[in-house]
Amino acid sequence: MADGTLVAGGTVPSTRALAAAFGVSRTTVTAVYEQLAAEGFIVTAAGRVARVASQLALAAPPKPGRRAPPQTPLSAYGRRVENMVLPALSSGQPLQLDFLYGAVAARDFPALPWRRAHQAALLQHQQRLYYGPPEGDVALRRALQGYLARARGLLCNAEQIVIVHGSQQAIDLCARVLLDPEDAFAFEDPGYLMARRCFEATGARLLPVPVDDLGLDTTQLPEHRAVRLVYTTPSHQFPLGAMLPIGRRQELLRWAARRQAWIIEDDYDGEFRYGQRPIDALHAIDTQGRVLYIGTFSTALSPQLRLG
């Protein structure tokens, strides 16, 4: 039918003839014809020869090999994303000298407790196999509320927490809901490229803010009237590593209040400190509700979880 050997309205071979031609049982051919009839390719009726459906207009069979994608134009957002240069992914091959950052020591992953917890959850909470709240599992959000208070000094309700597929999705959501193409955003320079790309994809204007050995230089935050947000990594500036001191934190909060802007706090590895207690998140000293805090399980457990 696809290559035109059998034409619309024409007869198809009898089950007996086809079974003999292919050396298979008639039952097999009958099952195939029933399936073709159910899908509308052929029409069968008791005591009548089967025919190819009369309205059948099959496209020419696809040619082997890759086909060019259809030339339908992308949206403005799609075109911006299409033209972005993103960092190459690691090949996964072990290297002699590997400077890849953010890798987790596989042998430190609590594989056994993880498996036990997973199994227990599956057995005890069958209802979790059904749709849950879009903002994430209630029990997980409650557990995170406690964890964030203990580990990061951050006080919030479980209802304020949204579970996402890692920081990347949280940053992307912030970009989409907070920025329009005519807006501007302040961003650490140098900073985390994967976050910058999310904000750039909205079409908003990038306003780079220099970073020095104390982190984001808050004296250089833009007073531009279109600025809607600043993205920052105060616990451990990415990529230079500084921890933003309290004076600059306060200045940053004053700037956000003055400009009515959001502060996107990316706390990707805030839990990690050698030999000293990690300092509290910026969110912990925000009295105006201007800080949107982003945390991830990628650094403490595994990026494969895609959980933040």
Ligand SMILES: Cc1ncc(COP(=O)(O)O)c(C=O)c1O
């Ligand atoms: C600055 C920064 N933010 C966030 C992340 C983690 O991203 P995700 O949670 O999407 O895995 C990383 C990981 O390398 C990072 O360097």
